[in-house]
Amino acid sequence: MRVRFGAATDIGRARGRNEDSYLVHEPLFAVADGMGGHRGGDVASSLAVAALRRAAESGNASWSLLIEEFQEANREVFERGNDQAELHGMGTTLTAVFLMDAEARIAHVGDSRAYLLRDGSLHLLTEDHTLVERMVQAGKLTRTEARHHPQRSILTRALGVEEDLPVDEVTLPLLAGDRLLLCTDGLTSMIDEDAIRDLLLGEPNSQAACEGLIDAANKAGGDDNITVVLLDVEEVAQAPTGQADTTTLTGAASEDRPNVFAKPQGKGGAAAEKPARRGPIRWRRPVAWGGAVLLVLLAGFFGVRTYAGHQWYVGDADGQVAIYNGIPSEIVGFKLSHVEEVTDLQTVQAERLQPWKGLESGITASSFQDAQAIVDQIRLDIGALGSS
Numbered sequence: 064m065r066v067r068f069g070a071a072t073d074i075g076r077a078r079g080r081n082e083d084s085y086l087v088h089e090p091l092f093a094v095a096d097g098m099g100g101h102r103g104g105d106v107a108s109s110l111a112v113a114a115l116r117r118a119a120e121s122g123n124a125s126w127s128l129l130i131e132e133f134q135e136a137n138r139e140v141f142e143r144g145n146d147q148a149e150l151h152g153m154g155t156t157l158t159a160v161f162l163m164d165a166e167a168r169i170a171h172v173g174d175s176r177a178y179l180l181r182d183g184s185l186h187l188l189t190e191d192h193t194l195v196e197r198m199v200q201a202g203k204l205t206r207t208e209a210r211h212h213p214q215r216s217i218l219t220r221a222l223g224v225e226e227d228l229p230v231d232e233v234t235l236p237l238l239a240g241d242r243l244l245l246c247t248d249g250l251t252s253m254i255d256e257d258a259i260r261d262l263l264l265g266e267p268n269s270q271a272a273c274e275g276l277i278d279a280a281n282k283a284g285g286d287d288n289i290t291v292v293l294l295d296v297e298e299v300a301q302a303p304t305g306q307a308d309t310t311t312l313t314g315a316a317s318e319d320r321p322n323v324f325a326k327p328q329g330k331g332g333a334a335a336e337k338p339a340r341r342g343p344i345r346w347r348r349p350v351a352w353g354g355a356v357l358l359v360l361l362a363g364f365f366g367v368r369t370y371a372g373h374q375w376y377v378g379d380a381d382g383q384v385a386i387y388n389g390i391p392s393e394i395v396g397f398k399l400s401h402v403e404e405v406t407d408l409q410t411v412q413a414e415r416l417q418p419w420k421g422l423e424s425g426i427t428a429s430s431f432q433d434a435q436a437i438v439d440q441i442r443l444d445i446g447a448l449g450s451s
């Protein structure tokens with residue numbers, strides 16, 4: 064296979080630094096979009112891309128090695144985040160293409176995207192791991208509403224935030240003339256798919272097309288960092304060998320059906336949304352949960368990505384004190400939390416005690432362990448009341 068490629072990244076017009084990273088190292092190409100306070104976002108996306116670069120530079124890069132490197136990158140980012148207080152909670156998206164024989168193999172986590180331009184039509188190859196995408200699939204939002212939703216940056220899956228990482232995998236037989244685009248959400252949140260398609264159709268040069276996409280996103284506001292990698296397939300040596308059922312293109316991508324595959328070949332399924340056991344210290348317990356909701360709303364407003372599975376609180380579940388993962392709120396009817404553990408303590412008993420009066424509305428914890436410590440304290444206090 065012979066490919067030409069271009070790549071470009073830009074800080075955009077609103078951010079103080081660029082937390083995106085990318086890799087072009089034939090046969091491996093990737094984009095990553097970091098999240099986290101301080102330098103967390105930079106560190107997470109750089110670590111993830113560095114792991115893939117190792118695989119590419121080893122000279123024996125293979126598809127299985129790439130998936131292994133996703134897992135290795137996940138461990139590295141996760142461990143670094145747990146070891147360094149200022150990096151707690153960092154994570155990153157990672158979307159990679161590995162070219163092999165006459166195929167593109169795509170591995171994907173988060174809300175960066177891979178697109179295929181073929182015969183004048185743009186096809187989305189990946190599925191966003193975001194709360195709004197889940198709402199779209201449940202019929203609660205249209206795709207157009209999702210694009211402008213203030214909470215569109217809340218990820219349901221990211222690399223580096225939990226020990227197990229389900230990775231979506233897609234295989235696509237390539238044809239000469241195909242253009243594969245990898246991009247972070249700084250592009251897709253600024254310009255729509257018709258504009259991306261038109262720009263790609265209008266600029267045959269790979270590098271110039273990348274720069275044109277970045278200019279367009281900046282002209283539309285440049286609210287976020289923008290990164291694009293474009294592969295132009297010039298020649299494919301052999302006939303495609305991929306399985307037809309995963310690669311059938313269903314005509315032009317539309318607002319209603321942007322994903323040409325019925326389902327990405329994820330390994331995780333439901334496990335994908337499993338909450339992280341260990342959360343970062345985002346805020347201290349005395350901060351009311353209102354602060355947590357505010358953080359999510361602000362994060363949405365500023366387009367900063369957050370990870371709902373990282374928040375914990377102690378609250379009430381049908382009269383029992385319980386530990387929740389998430390935040391005690393909902394967006395358009397979608398609960399942002401679920402019960403992780405129900406205790407044998409009664410809420411009504413705990414609420415008789417001054418410090419635990421707010422239990423019903425939720426007491427924020429910095430981690431699952433912190434939530435358990437709060438429960439232990441409630442237990443002690445109830446015990447002390449009983450014996451006094």
Ligand code: CA
Nearest residue numbers: 096248249287
């Ligand atoms: Ca971004």
